[in-house]
Amino acid sequence: MTIGDFSSGSAPGTRRDPIGRDVRFNRALATRWRSKGYWLDTTLAALTEDLAASDGDRVMAIEGERCFTVAEILIESRRLANALLERGLGLGSVISYQIPNWYEGCVINLAASMIGGVVNPLVPIYRDNELTFMLDDVKARVVFVPESFRNCDYAAMMLRVRKRLNHDLEIVVLRGAAEGCLSYSELLSAGITRRPLPRVDPDSVYVMMHTSGSTGRPKCVLHSHNTFLVQGRVHALELRRSQSDVQIVASPISHVSGMILANLTPVVGGAKIVLMDRWSAAAAIDLIHQHDGTALGGATPFLRQLVDAARAADDHLPTLTCVGTGGAAVPPDLIREAQDWFPNAVSYRIYGCTEVPTITSGTNSRADMEHGAETDGRIRHVEIRIVDPVSGAALPTDAEGEILACGPQMMLGYLRMEDNDGAFDADGYFRTGDLGRIVDNEYILITGRKKDLIIRSGENLSPKEIEDVLHTHPAVSSAAVVGMPHPRSGECVCAFLVVCEGHSIDLLEIDRFLCNAGLSRQKVPEHVEIVESLPTSVQGKVLKAELRKIAAKISHGLRHDLTK
Structure with a gap:
């Protein structure tokens, strides 16, 4: 099924950038976005x-x-x-x-x-x-x-x-x-x-931003001046941002969401920004009061901590009118809690990725609060296709399938031409790798991930990258890394290890080894499970779905123990 009003594109070509790089460029789509007034050819x-x-x-x-x-x-x-x-x-x-x-x-x-x-x-x-x-x-x-x-x-x-x-x-x-x-x-x-x-x-590359992929090697996303500036226009239009708004920027400005809020909100949307160089719910509350903050966006842990801190202080943050949350699994009840505690604010889930940052825009009215909690936002200024994740065939409205997206805010492509192979369908729609379905012909609901990424506090972590380093440890025979449900960060890293005969290893040793190898702290497993063998298919592929089920049970047991 297709939601939107854009006609099909054609196969993309390439352009040569000023320093000799070949960059993917779909001229048919570019013509369409200009004719519809999305691309303004400015900087x-x-x-x-x-x-x-x-x-x-x-x-x-x-x-x-x-x-x-x-x-x-x-x-x-x-x-x-x-x-x-x-x-x-x-x-x-x-x-x-x-x-x-x-x-x-x-x-x-x-x-x-x-x-x-x-x-x-x-x-x-x-x-x-x-x-x-x-x-x-x-x-x-x-x-x-x-x-x-x-x-x-x-x-x-x-x-x-x-x-x-x-x-x-x-x-x-x-x-x-x-x-x-x-x-x-x-x-x-x-x-x-x-x-x-x-x-x-304005069609030249303006942003190069790496995003983790299921292949383990980060892919570099390319946005032009035109594709980047559209993000600010859509944000301002759909969420009704104006000069009277004060946006608290807690999301890192090195993330696509924080970059949009910090750089485009003041210029395109007219709002004032207040920058936070480290997150603290108490500090965010102080800034909201000090500057009459009206808007705040961030990953799931930000909202959880903000609601808890505001409740502890018996503070309903009356100036707050807009709270958007995404980047990791967002429990519907958390959105409802925010809606109940912040009576003047619209709280909602949003969905996007570095390749297509604003796939949904969230809700902009408290009259639509239930959709804000139960779905991942309204489909606006983007065309969505739901297809069979194996065959690519179009699916009916109420079916779950892989989400494909195409819009004026879509990236030009990846830096490495080989990364573009298979990333788009024949009409130029980007394959997100996420699973979902359309709700009420206007909203999207994410139901799972085709890709294996772990999303920890809004950060995409590649299991393969961690596995590759684990496999260099002399005591590790084989390793598989999956996401484990976590009450604060959404997911944490769980490693299943098969240890070489005559060797032993524990969580502290893994922690030391990975840090010394140069991996960032967020990628170090918070739980290690030593197993005799990894579950595999007849082709020898590790069954990550089975490991995720085991990790979920372990996580449930750990939380249960904490409540005793």
């Missing part, structure tokens, strides 16, 4: 300059005790753009950043837009192994990092990573200094002299 820089000309003194972003007007952000971004041009960056140059939710993230994105650069956000939890692959994958010219943050010396880590790369990388340190790196203040000082800005093609 974030152009929109911000227009906003500064008309309302430059308006506060755009707040971080801690500092407020930044539109004009101030624009001026600093122009200086950074000048400095980057001075250092030889320009059209097509990849600009990476691994930073907390600091205002400099807005500056970096805007400066990149000015010079036709490509931003490459890196999640702060990534460590040496992931960073080496990702930075080498995109051939980043420069990377911005904090000197240190939350007990991690990012500058020292990035210096180690640079030694492992096959290309030159300049490291810029924010809010500090480190030997062998350039400080952000030094870089800005070189940008006083204005340099002419290049003409930027």
Whole structure:
């Protein structure tokens, strides 16, 4: 079945980007999005300059005790753009950043837009192994990092990573200094002299963002200026955002959702943003009161903790009008709790992915609260097909099948051409790998995942990546990793191990080994089960579904023990 009003596309071709990369590009779809008014053929820089000309003194972003007007952000971004041009960056140059939710993230994105650069956000939890692959994958010219943050010396880590790369990388340190790196203040000082800005093609790549896949190797998603800017327009239109709104940005700005909220909400939607560089429900409540916050979005644990903290304080947060939750399994009862406790807010589930960030937009009225709890949102500005996950045949409305999506906010494709093979159907619809069905001809309900990803607190974790490292341990004969239900994070990592004869291993040893191997803490198993053998099919493939059932039983037993 197909939901939407778009006609079928044609087979995509490719375009050559300014530095010689071949990029997947569907010209038929591009023509359609322009004719329907979705693609405006502009850039974030152009929109911000227009906003500064008309309302430059308006506060755009707040971080801690500092407020930044539109004009101030624009001026600093122009200086950074000048400095980057001075250092030889320009059209097509990849600009990476691994930073907390600091205002400099807005500056970096805007400066990149000015010079036709490509931003490459890196999640702060990534460590040496992931960073080496990702930075080498995109051939980043420069990377911005904090000197240190939350007990991690990012500058020292990035210096180690640079030694492992096959290309030159300049490291810029924010809010500090480190030997062998350039400080952000030094870089800005070189940008006083204005340099002419290049003409930027809105169809060119603007965002490169890695997303974990079931193959284990992260895939790099490509968004153009046009596909990225649509996200902000859809968000503002469907959720009725305006200049009177104050968006609390708790989602990491290196995630696609946080990136949209931090960079597009103020410019496209008009709302003011308040940046949180670390999540705390108590701190979020304080910020909502301090700034009359109206909107908050984040992964499931954020909402759970916010409701619990607000109840403990007997605080109904009367200014809050919009609470969107996604990125991990969202219990319907949690949405209902939020709706009951925050009487002026619309609480809802949303669904999307890095490839198609706004597949659903959530509900925008308390009159539609039940759909907000029981479904994963309204289908808006995107076309959905439900197909048989094996044959690809179209299915009827009420059938469960694989979800395919196509819309103006869909990525151009993946960086590596081979990753595009099988990612789209013949008409250009993206295969999400998720299972679901249409509800009341307007909403979508996610019922499962075709892919094997573990979603821990909104983070997509690849089992194969963890398994590959586990298999290098001398005591491990074979390993399989699955998601285990967890009351706070949605899922946690559970490893099933077959141990080599004469060896032994425990959770502490696995923890030490994986951390030393360079995996981030979120990927380290929270439970290890030693087994004699792994269940396999006649073809020898590990039956992950069986292991997930065992993990669910183990999780239930652990929670039961805690309640005794």
